[in-house]
Amino acid sequence: MITFGPISWLLFSTYLISLCSSHDSILSVINRLDQFDRKLLDNKVDMNRMEENVLDIIDGAKTSLRAELKENIRDQVREAMAEILQGESLQDMVKSQVVSELRHLTRGYHQMKRQLHHVSRSLKDFQDKTTEFHESVLKKADVWTRENSSDICVREKHRLEIDLRKCDAYAADLKTDIERWMVLNETCQSQISQLKTALAVPATSQATKHVTSTSRSTVSTTSVTTPRPEVEKSRILIVPFESSTKHQFRQLNIHSNSLSVYQYHTMKSMTSVAYIEKTRTLLLGSYGPNRILASTLDTSQVTVLREGVWAQGMAVDEDRDIVFIATFQPQYSISRMSTQGKDFTSIIDLSKYGGVPRQITLDTRRKRIYWCNRWKLFTATYDGHGVEILATGSSMYAVTLDQTAGVLYYNNKKKLMKMTVSNNVSTEVTTLNVVPWSMILCRGTIYYGSFIPTIVGAVDVTHNSVAYTLQSISMERVRRLLLCSIP
Structure with missing residues (x-):
């Protein structure tokens, strides 16, 4: 049988302790490596997010600079146009603008007249029907009175009187609509008169400034055609x-x-x-x-x-x-x-x-x-x-x-x-x-x-x-x- 002395036991114990310690160290290193990998991945995600934010900031700056540049160019072009367009050309432009507005208002006025005529015709038809209804109600009421009608006929007469009052209310509403159309007609006539007066007045400096700021055109210079008369859409x-x-x-x-x-x-x-x-x-x-x-x-x-x-x-x-x-x-x-x-x-x-x-x-x-x-x-x-x-x-x-x-x-x-x-x-x-x-x-x-x-x-x-x-x-x-x- 082999026997161990105290020194041998001490050395063997020391070896076992060192072996266990090294194993724990290896586990600790592995855990730290895992933590380092996770932190590295988090840093990559943060970097991607920062890159996206930077790109968004760059896009926003581009958009802002583009808008500012466009506005500056627009102001410069407006100033250049104001220097180029002078004299009779501006007056012609003012007159053209006024004539266009006058044509638009005239068309609206004629359309309003057609609508007013339609309302008047509807009112006349309604008044004819109301007259007939009045006469029929009076005839029925006279018959019921002569024949000493029952309570049922009295109730029916009362219902017809209520319907008649509703018809009168509807007629009153139609009259109100006609009055409203008449007011619109007068307003339109007034605006047309003002525009006709403006045609005879030379363009002032303020009008010149206004026209030059709104008359820049980016559309084609091809010929302008006269539109066909438009059929009313219903x-x-x-x-x-x-x-x-x-x-x-x-x-x-x-x-x-x-x-x-x-x-x-x-x-x-x-x-x-x-x-x-x-x-x-x-x-x-x-x-x-x-x-x-x-x-x-x-x-x-x-x-x-x-x-x-x-x-x-x-x-x-x-x-x-x-x-x-x-x-x-x-x-x-x-x-x-x-x-x-x-x-x-x-x-x-x-x-x-x-x-x-x-x-x-x-x-x-x-x-x-x-x-x-x-x-x-x-x-x-x-x-x-x-x-x-x-x-x-x-x-x-x-x-x-x-x-x-x-x-x-x-x-x-x-x-x-x-x-x-x-x-x-x-x-x-x-x-x-x-x-x-x-x-x-x-x-x-x-x-x-x-x-x-x-x-x-x-x-x-x-x-x-x-x-x-x-x-x-x-x-x-x-x-x-x-x-x-x-x-």
């Missing part, structure tokens, strides 16, 4: 982008804001709509299959104009027989064709700008196109030249033009914006209750169809009033609404 056709409802087309009566079913079409999967006034024809874009269709207004007959085209937006220049189309397929582009579907050609390739082109509108006087693609608002000439980005934002789907006033309306998310086309300066009009998918201008009011939820809203841009909901459209699987004004 309905708004509401076309859902997608729906499983059988009769999914609706129409909104502008006079009464009443909603009804448009019985002539049961088509589905619509992507765009436009109206040709001189032929009373609806143009409809559809997908699945992708086509452009034509249909005579208030009939169910449909003709295929183009195959293989997914039209996201359409606008018509009737005087030149041109339809401009914002296409999603076969490619992102602005294309054009005749109103009969002939000579289809792409004039602007939009693939490099990104985003699907949406609603499109035209300035037929200056021969310019305006459209948006969710993030940007564009313009170009009729031949596709001079593509320019006018504004940027998000959820920019809808655009329409007040050609008489030279004001472009578009949306930036839920904000309704307006831009003066002579200087491309944008201002906010109001905040909408939804994001609009399409909008049209009719009688000084912007009507818009929403993205989600599906409603039709309105804004009286003449007085910059608050947006309000006209109708809520309840249909299955509907997410977007297209609008088109029709007679």
Whole structure:
């Protein structure tokens, strides 16, 4: 048997203790290495976050500097224009501006006279019906009196008297409306008189300064055409982008804001709509299959104009027989064709700008196109030249033009914006209750169809009033609404 002495036991114990100590040290080192790895990973995350913040700061600074540079350039150009434009040219510009405003007010005055005539005719018809109703009530009352009628007849007579009082109240309301129209008529006449007086007065220095600050034009110098007389629109056709409802087309009566079913079409999967006034024809874009269709207004007959085209937006220049189309397929582009579907050609390739082109509108006087693609608002000439980005934002789907006033309306998310086309300066009009998918201008009011939820809203841009909901459209699987004004 082997025996160990005290020294051997001491050495063996020391060895065991050192061995355990080294094992603990190794575990401690491994734990520290793990902690170091975690800290290193946290530092990498912090560095990435700092890099993103720096990039955001750089983008913000670029945007701010770009805006400041644009404003400085605008001021310099305004000063240069003020030095260049002097004398008779400024007076001619003032007179041209005043004549344009006078023409606009005259058109509004004649429209108001037509509405007043309509109200007067309605009042006369109502008065005739009221007279007949009075006579019938008196005859019935006389019969009931002679025949010593029962209590039931007395109650019926009382009910008819209540109805008669309601009719009298309605007649009083109509008279109040006529008085209001008369006041508007006098106001319009006064404004026209003031503008006629202004035409005879030479432009002062203050007027010169005002005109030079607002008369810079970035539009094409091509010829300006005289617009065709506009037929009064009384309905708004509401076309859902997608729906499983059988009769999914609706129409909104502008006079009464009443909603009804448009019985002539049961088509589905619509992507765009436009109206040709001189032929009373609806143009409809559809997908699945992708086509452009034509249909005579208030009939169910449909003709295929183009195959293989997914039209996201359409606008018509009737005087030149041109339809401009914002296409999603076969490619992102602005294309054009005749109103009969002939000579289809792409004039602007939009693939490099990104985003699907949406609603499109035209300035037929200056021969310019305006459209948006969710993030940007564009313009170009009729031949596709001079593509320019006018504004940027998000959820920019809808655009329409007040050609008489030279004001472009578009949306930036839920904000309704307006831009003066002579200087491309944008201002906010109001905040909408939804994001609009399409909008049209009719009688000084912007009507818009929403993205989600599906409603039709309105804004009286003449007085910059608050947006309000006209109708809520309840249909299955509907997410977007297209609008088109029709007679």
